């Protein structure tokens with residue numbers, strides 16, 4: 001069992017959990033992920049490592065409730081435990097000194113970006129981070145990010161704080177501010193947001209790395225559920241990624257593949273709403 | 282002589298129609314009466330040929346004799362002298378090409394049903410509490426087993442019996458390997474596998490699940506920092522191959538590994554009580570004709586597919602699946618589209634599979650393996666109307682361990698090179714099972730695990 005030692009509600013529907021998992025914490029690197037299972041009947045759910053502490057042997061994850069399993073996990077608190085917690089999986093972010101870099105986070109993507117931004121800063125980069133959310137209340141980790149970045153820009157769809165608009169609008173501002181002199185970009189968030197960032201940077205020729213979150217089962221290269229197309233080649237995101245050169249990713253395929261189980265996902269969620277026995281599933 | 286007096290006892294099975302809709306075990310096992318009748322057929326040969334056909338040389342006439350004496354527990358114990366997982370082997374071993382193919386009775390009539398008797402004795406043991414296993418005093422040596430499939434489990438058990446401290450490192454949340462994630466419940470109940478793993482734990486073997494070697498730890502780290510004196514790698518053939526034809530990433534195309542893992546390991550057949558989903562269309566094509574393909578096609582039927590079709594390039598004679606599995610699949614209504622090979626999977630406007638473009642084949646001259654090789658018939662293109670495709674054309678070695686272990690010699694395909702004693706090029710590191718041979722069988726993996734245990738024991742004595 002992997003006990004939860006801390007729970008913090010970041011905003012409505014997004015929870016931060018710190019989990020005791022010394023073997024994972026000893027090896028975790030920015031960009032890697034874990035797979036968790038809350039109980040014996042549960043799905044294997046992939047979640048990015050949002051932070052790690054080698055001394056306390058803990059891993060931090062941030063999870064947004066989007067469906068049955070993530071809702072279940074978000075009911076867990078201090079004193080509860082995960083039945084399974086495996087990692088660190090996937091390849092680590094390529095951290096080196098690039099110069100001036102921009103990290104773009106959309107929604108819950110701020111969580112995985114955080115350790116990447118920190119490591120990039122420690123490696124001597126000038127780190128500018130853009131965090132996007134729908135509105136002020138849904139913004140997460142902006143204070144933590146400010147501590148590890150040279151500059152944090154916030155973009156909200158409704159303009160309730162920061163730049164009004166999408167992360168691409170904020171990115172446009174930054175790129176103009178530095179006269180296009182940006183050496184590397186990371187973008188993590190919903191597929192549609194990563195696609196928008198990639199389309200925006202493509203004509204500018206700025207290397208843009210994205211972290212893909214396809215459907216996974218084992219996370220060790222055994223099933224191929226996570227296959228994505230990168231530069232016309234099929235890759236297994238769990239072992240070849242999850243980070244890829246965004247300009248080579250077939251986002252339309254990746255987005256479509258995320259929808260394959262949507263009817264079943266609805267049935268899983270419906271099961272608890274109706275209590276079963278109603279014939280609706 | 283009892284020859285021909287009693288005929289080979291048939292295995293009682295669930296009725297094909299009803300079993301094709303449930304996941305309960307197909308073969309229900311011999312009754313005591315049947316087991317006694319079958320055991321009485323054995324001639325108790327002085328030079329039992331059957332044993333030569335068994336990769337782990339089970340004491341076949343001896344255990345059969347104990348059954349005929351109604352000492353079923355003794356029979357189970359006799360089996361376990363050579364075979365750590367008899368309840369598994371009694372169910373999934375290809376006896377028809379091993380022990381039973383050598384049985385002297387087979388010359389004039391049917392061979393003794395050795396596998397069915399093996400299953401009978403081991404099921405008796407499971408039902409009546411396990412027999413004690415003897416264990417040598419502790420040696421103070423530590424061995425790391427990487428991968429909890431049949432190779433790793435067997436190696437672990439033998440080393441534990443010799444008094445070594447053994448830890449299994451398993452990537453998934455349960456040990457068992459293909460026995461847990463690949464072979465379906467209706468052929469090998471997971472409870473049976475779990476009992477065998479629990480027995481192992483009782484021998485003192487520690488099973489560390491959720492440990493991906495190559496990520497959370499490495500072979501070098503285990504040996505250099507964590508004090509393991511030797512390591513055995515039994516990580517199997519877990520990397521699914523695809524056809525590399527257009528359309529393979531469409532929605533509705535699964536690797537057999539994904540399809541079977543969802544159903545078996547994650548119990549998607551009990552969705553939504555178990556939360557992992559599996560989506561199954563009306564018409565499912567399974568590419569390939571080995572055991573894996575049979576398991577996938579039979580699983581598809583049980584999950585509610587209206588039609589489940591095996592698509593295979595060669596003819597029936599060349600199918601690599603066990604005869605019994607082929608027969609069971611056919612009885613349950615699996616269809617066969619032979620001498621056919623897909624060249625493209627076609628999707629609808631949402632990117633969901635709606636058909637498969639195929640070519641028809643005919644058999645040409647025999648190839649190097651003696652099998653007649655299929656040749657495409659020009660212009661024979663046609664569309665097979667399917668909405669789900671399961672690719673079951675084979676698996677290769679997963680590189681997570683091999684790539685993270687410097688000094689380990691690999692062959693061209695990425696399998697570990699090991700000699701007859703399962704010794705690798707890296708001192709103190711042994712390997713066996715599918716990771717060495719490529720996808721093979723449970724009993725060969727177990728045999729490799731046993732050999733490796735002997736070699737490791739010898740190696741530890743020199744240290």
Ligand SMILES: Cc1cc2nc3c(=O)[nH]c(=O)nc-3n(C[C@H](O)[C@H](O)[C@H](O)COP(=O)(O)OP(=O)(O)OC[C@H]3O[C@@H](n4cnc5c(N)ncnc54)[C@H](O)[C@@H]3O)c2cc1C
Pocket residue numbers: 033043044045046047048049062063064065066067068069070071108111112212213214215216217242257258259260265266
């Ligand atoms: C490498 C990786 C890292 C991730 N990191 C985070 C993270 O840090 N925080 C976070 O909140 N989410 C993260 N996700 C996404 C998270 O795993 C899914 O939101 C979760 O599995 C949804 O399960 P559900 O039952 O709650 O929702 P469902 O109702 O099953 O599905 C809701 C949505 O999630 C997608 N989804 C369903 N199952 C999976 C699955 N097994 N893997 C991926 N997506 C799936 C569906 O396509 C659908 O769009 C990550 C995914 C991957 C692959």
Ligand SMILES: Cc1cc2nc3c(=O)[nH]c(=O)nc-3n(C[C@H](O)[C@H](O)[C@H](O)COP(=O)(O)OP(=O)(O)OC[C@H]3O[C@@H](n4cnc5c(N)ncnc54)[C@H](O)[C@@H]3O)c2cc1C
Pocket residue numbers: 373374375427428429430431432433450451452453456457458459460463464465492493494495515516517518519541572573576679681682713714715716720721722723724726
């Ligand atoms: C669907 C299917 C049906 C089959 N039917 C039959 C049959 O009827 N009869 C028969 O004899 N054979 C059958 N086989 C073949 C047989 O199952 C295999 O030959 C056998 O399981 C090989 O055993 P193994 O121990 O080498 O590997 P596996 O059983 O593959 O076990 C390897 C284990 O290592 C673990 N592992 C992998 N990488 C790592 C890592 N990096 N760190 C930690 N752990 C790791 C895996 O999770 C797995 O548990 C079938 C195979 C399949 C897929």
Ligand code: SF4
Pocket residue numbers: 322323324325326329330331332341342383384385386393395
């Ligand atoms: S060869 Fe056949 S008859 Fe002879 S001992 Fe073996 S099982 Fe019995």
Ligand code: FES
Pocket residue numbers: 215216217218219220221222223224225226227236237238239
């Ligand atoms: S999740 Fe199974 S191969 Fe990537």
